Amino acid sequence: MVFTKSKMVLAVELGGDVIRAVQVKRGGRQPDLAFYAAQNVAPGTADTLVERQLTALEELFRVQHIGTREVLATIPTSIVVTRTAQIDKQRKETPAEQVQTALLNCLPFDSKDLLFDYWPIQPANTSLRSDVLVVATQASVVQRYLDGFEKLGVTCVHMDVAPCALASLIPLTQQTSEAIVGSVAISRDVGFFVITERNRVLFWRPFDLNTATQKGVSVAGIGASLERVGDEISKCVSHMVGTMHLDNLGELLLFGYGSDDLVVTEYLKNRFNVAVRNPSPFAVLQNGDKIGADKQATHYGTVLGLAMQEIAGVPAHG
Amino acid sequence: MAELIPMAYRVRMATRRRVRRWVLAGTLALTLAGMGVSGAFLDECRTASAVARLETSRQARSTLFGQADELVARRAILAERMGKLQRLSDDRVLVSLLQQLAARFSTNDCLEYMHIDTRSSAHKDGAADAPEGVYTVRLNGVTSTTQSLAELLTRLSAPARMPVTVMLEKSNRENLLDGQVIRFQINCEKTSTDKSKGAGNTAG
Numbered sequence: 448m449v450f451t452k453s454k455m456v457l458a459v460e461l462g463g464d465v466i467r468a469v470q471v472k473r474g475g476r477q478p479d480l481a482f483y484a485a486q487n488v489a490p491g492t493a494d495t496l497v498e499r500q501l502t503a504l505e506e507l508f509r510v511q512h513i514g515t516r517e518v519l520a521t522i523p524t525s526i527v528v529t530r531t532a533q534i535d536k537q538r539k540e541t542p543a544e545q546v547q548t549a550l551l552n553c554l555p556f557d558s559k560d561l562l563f564d565y566w567p568i569q570p571a572n573t574s575l576r577s578d579v580l581v582v583a584t585q586a587s588v589v590q591r592y593l594d595g596f597e598k599l600g601v602t603c604v605h606m607d608v609a610p611c612a613l614a615s616l617i618p619l620t621q622q623t624s625e626a627i628v629g630s631v632a633i634s635r636d637v638g639f640f641v642i643t644e645r646n647r648v649l650f651w652r653p654f655d656l657n658t659a660t661q662k663g664v665s666v667a668g669i670g671a672s673l674e675r676v677g678d679e680i681s682k683c684v685s686h687m688v689g690t691m692h693l694d695n696l697g698e699l700l701l702f703g704y705g706s707d708d709l710v711v712t713e714y715l716k717n718r719f720n721v722a723v724r725n726p727s728p729f730a731v732l733q734n735g736d737k738i739g740a741d742k743q744a745t746h747y748g749t750v751l752g753l754a755m756q757e758i759a760g761v762p763a764h765g
Numbered sequence: 766m767a768e769l770i771p772m773a774y775r776v777r778m779a780t781r782r783r784v785r786r787w788v789l790a791g792t793l794a795l796t797l798a799g800m801g802v803s804g805a806f807l808d809e810c811r812t813a814s815a816v817a818r819l820e821t822s823r824q825a826r827s828t829l830f831g832q833a834d835e836l837v838a839r840r841a842i843l844a845e846r847m848g849k850l851q852r853l854s855d856d857r858v859l860v861s862l863l864q865q866l867a868a869r870f871s872t873n874d875c876l877e878y879m880h881i882d883t884r885s886s887a888h889k890d891g892a893a894d895a896p897e898g899v900y901t902v903r904l905n906g907v908t909s910t911t912q913s914l915a916e917l918l919t920r921l922s923a924p925a926r927m928p929v930t931v932m933l934e935k936s937n938r939e940n941l942l943d944g945q946v947i948r949f950q951i952n953c954e955k956t957s958t959d960k961s962k963g964a965g966n967t968a969g
Binding site (some may be wrong): 522562564565566582584586589590593602603604605606607608611612614615646648756757 | 766767768769770771774778782
C-alpha cells in the first residue's frame with residue numbers, strides 16, 4: 448500500500464501563476480497542518496508552463512526544507528479538457544472506449560497523446576444510458592510533471608484536477624452535505640466554477656479574467672470583473688438547469704481572490720438569489736483556527752481539498 | 766475525484782518502492798548479521814586471549830609450584846640426611862666399632878677410604894623381615910707388604926668386645942711413590958645382637 452493510516456503528505460496546487468503547498472499529517476481524528484506556503488511562478492509562455500511550475504516548486508522545496516517524499520498534485524485547469532459524455536451499456540465498446548470516442552471531436556491535441564478519467568454524475572440507476580463527466584489532458588504533459596517530480600526526489604502518488612480537489616473540501620465545510628453546492632475559485636487571472644454534490648463534481652467550467660488584466664486593473668481577481676464572473680456562473684447554472692435538470696443550488700462558496708470582498712458577496716447573493724459564504728479551508732484541520740485570520744486563507748481551498756482526499760482507499764481522517 | 770497518473774507509472778513506482786523496501790530490509794538484515802558475526806568474532810578473540818592469559822599464568826604458577834615441590838623435596842632429602850647423620854653420630858655401637866677397627870691399624874697400614882653400610886645383606890636384597898643393627902664396614906687402603914696385610918687381617922679378626930667377620934675381598938700390588946705397596950679392600954661385618962641395634966641407614 449502506498450499510504451499508511453498516519454502519514455505526512457504534501458499537497459501541491461500547480462496553478463498558472465502561483466503554486467501553493469500544504470503539508471498535512473493525515474490519519475488522526477482530524478488532519479493536522481504542518482505548514483502552508485505559496486511560490487509565484489515566473490511569467491512565460493504556455494508551452495513552458497510545466498518547467499516554470501517545477502522551477503517554482505523546487506524553490507519552494509529549498510525554502511521550506513521539505514522532507515516529504517510523496518506528493519499529491521493538481522494540474523491547472525488550462526491544460527485540462529472537460530465535457531460530459533454518455534455511456535450506452537448496450538454498445539459493444541467498453542465505457543472507456545466510448546469516452547475516448549466522445550473525446551475525439553473536442554481534443555485540441557493529438558488523440559494518441561490522450562490521458563483521461565471519468566466518473567458518473569448521476570446516481571446509480573437501471574437505465575441503459577448514463578452520463579459521465581470526463582477530464583482529459585495530454586499524457587506527455589503529465590509525464591513532464593512526473594519526470595520533474597522525480598528530479599526533485601519526490602514521487603507523485605495522486606494527480607488530480609483543481610475542481611475535483613476543491614470538491615473534496617466542500618462537504619467538510621458544510622453543515623448538511625446533501626445539498627448541491629456551487630463554488631467559485633479565482634486566482635490572479637483565471638478561475639473556475641464547479642457544481643458539486645457531496646464530494647462529487649457534477650460539472651465545472653474554467654474561465655479567465657483577461658479583460659481585467661488587459662485594462663491594467665491593479666486589483667486582481669473577481670472584484671475587478673464581477674460582471675464577467677457572474678456571466679460565467681450564469682452559463683453554468685443554465686447548463687445545469689438545461690441538461691442536468693438541477694435547479695436547487697443550495698449555496699455558493701467563494702475561494703481565492705475577492706472571496707472576502709463584501710461587494711462581491713452581495714453581488715452574487717442578489718444576482719443568483721442564493722446564500723454566499725467564504726469559509727476558511729483551514730477550519731477542517733485540527734490546528735486550522737490559528738490560520739483563520741490570514742486573508743490568503745481561502746486561496747488554499749483547492750490544495751487543502753487535495754490533501755483531504757481519500758488516497759488509495761485511505762481517508763484523510765480516522 | 767480524477768486520477769491522471771498513468772497506470773504504467775503507478776506500477777513502476779509501486780515496483781520501485783517494493784524493491785527499495787526489500788533492499789532496505791536486506792541491507793538491515795545484512796548489517797545485523799555482520800554485526801552479529803563481528804561481535805561473535807570479537808568475543809571469540811577476547812575469549813582466546815583470556816584463555817591464553819590464563820594458560821600463561823597457569824604455566825607460570827605450575828613452574829613455581831614445581832620449583833616449590835622440588836625445593837620441598839630437596840629440603841626433605843637434606844633433612845633426612847641430617848637426621849641420618851644425627852642418628853649415626855648418636856650410634857654408640859658404630860663409634861665403638863670404628864674405634865675398634867681403627868686401633869687395629871699399625872704404622873705399616875694406611876686407610877684411604879671407608880664405606881659404612883648399616884644395612885644387612887638380607888635387607889639389601891629386599892627381605893621384609895631383615896634383622897637390623899648389622900654394620901658392614903668396607904676398608905680401602907694400602908699396606909707395605911703382604912706380611913703386614915696378613916698381620917692386619919689377623920689383628921682385625923682377633924677377638925674383641927665387638928666380634929666382626931673379616932674378609933679380604935681383594936688385594937694387589939702397585940707402585941706408589943718410589944716403592945711398591947699392597948692395595949687392599951677388606952670387608953668387616955658386625956652381625957646383629959640383641960644389645961645393639963642399628964638405625965638401618967647407609968652413609969658413604
